[in-house]
Amino acid sequence: MFLKSVEIRRDEYTDEREYPFSIPAIKALDKLHFHSNVTFLVGENGSGKSTLLEAIAYQCGFHTAGGGRNNEYEVDSSxxxxxxxxxxxxxPKVTNGFFLRAETFYHFASYIDTLDADVLSNYGGRSLHHQSHGEAFLSLFKHRFGKKAIYLLDEPEAALSPARQLALMRVIKDLSADAQFIIATHSPILLGYPEAQILNFDEQPVEEIRYEDTLHYIVTRRFLENRKTVLQELFED
Incomplete structure (x- = not known):
């Protein structure tokens, strides 16, 4: 494990009424400690988990629309x-790694297409645009990711079927002894990764939560075990 903690410097605040400092989880956050090679950030949309992940990517020197330290292309970023x-x-500090941002992955794939064949070989030797979204994600994970690095993944499940989410878990397992992963996710499958640290952004301050206590697990399990009842409750007038 390389990144031990992230701290918000209160002297750098402008106005806590302004975004992103107005987000409750960010407003209440002083310092987060990481004690596992695999950490998940969970919470509802707008809870601040992706915002913090982008900020970590920025401090790592990664492109905040997706990429590593040497990727330079034009995309708006906040x-x-x-x-x-x-x-x-x-x-120790590491400089190798990658930030995956699902919502801007198209722009990263377009950027890779402008580079030479040697660089493309690091992504499987085939244009990411010439693969399905899920295939492109897995090609990135399998060919670009390596050891002694930090990987920041923002909702990687967005393009992955349940089976391919399991394939991603295998990639994480193969690398996690010598790499660190911090992942913002809504996936109850990914969250089941063994011995992962899970940080809940729906609580202020952010706190650790057991897998079985996450809403992702609770809601998914209830739906799968009581589908008819859940749908009846959902659709009734």
Whole structure:
């Protein structure tokens, strides 16, 4: 494990009424400690988990629309506001890694297509645009990811079927002894990764939560075990 903690520097605040400092989880956050090679950030949409992940990517020197330290392409980004207000604690510091942002992956794939064949070989040797969204994600994970690095993944399940989410878990397992993963997700499958740290952004301050206590697990299990009852309750006038 390389990144030990992330801290918000209160002296860097502008106005807590302004975004992203107005987000309850960010407003209440002082310092987060990481004690596992695999950490998940969970919470409802707008809870701040992706915002914090982007800020960590910014401090790592990764492209905040997706990529590593050496990827440069033009896409609008707002992560610098919070990125300038956090401090990362490393032991030891690593410069290798990647930030996957599902919603801007198309732009990253277009950028890769402009590079030479040697670079493309690091992504499976085939244009990411010439694969399905899920295939492109897995090609990235299998060919671009390596050891002694930190990987920040923002909702990687967005393009992955349940079977391919399991394939991603295998990639994480193969690398996690020598790499660190911090993943913002809504996937109850990914959250089941053994011995992962799960941080709940629906609570202020952010706190650790057991897998079985996450809403993702509770809601999914209830639906699968009581589908007819859940749908009846949902659709009744």
């Amino acid at each position: 992560a610098a506001i919070l990125g300038n207000a956090i401090r990362l604690s490393w032991m």
